[in-house]
């Protein structure tokens with residue numbers, strides 16, 4: 001079965017909060033930086049598999065920007081979290097949830113306002129995806145590893161058994177959708193010819209992330225020819 005057909009009706013309900021910030025907390029005698037919802041932020045539950053292609057493009061673009069110097073990395077990560085939520089890397093395995101008041105945010109229940117993720121691990125996910133994408137485009141410089149993941153499912157019993165995916169995390173949806181897009185015969189994840197931004201467009205001819213970039217590029221080319 002083709003990947004897209006296999007996951008066509010995928011629904012994964014995920015929580016995102018209206019605002020995030022980075023906090024520092026000691027754990028095992030080390031200071032960690034965690035990305036957490038701001039106290040008083042409001043929650044939204046949504047199907048994170050619905051517009052997963054756009055999310056993949058945004059994730060790759062975040063990975064690209066995190067690699068650039070002089071960017072506000074905390075703000076970029078917080079912006080992504082506002083749009084899609086945190087990644088939930090340990091959800092498929094089952095989390096180790098702590099009860100003590102000083103329990104670090106990653107060991108709090110996923111989806112609660114106390115839950116947060118380690119900033120280094122959070123950033124690594126996007127940088128890794130972007131490096132993988134660069135290699136797939138024949139541009140990667142630093143070596144990059146494979147992407148792996150778990151795929152929980154359930155097969156119902158009865159006369160017409162149904163295969164139901166039990167995917168529980170944003171990270172799994174992100175990686176699976178990226179895997180589907182990057183292995184498809186036609187490329188829909190593109191790099192803008194003008195500004196270098198990563199964007200999603202299934203039309204084969206698309207070369208620019210926006211009309212503005214197309215116009216800008218054409219004017220630039222025209223001027224170069226004039227000279």
Ligand SMILES: [Zn+2]
Pocket residue numbers: 192193194195196197208209210213
């Ligand atoms: Zn552009």
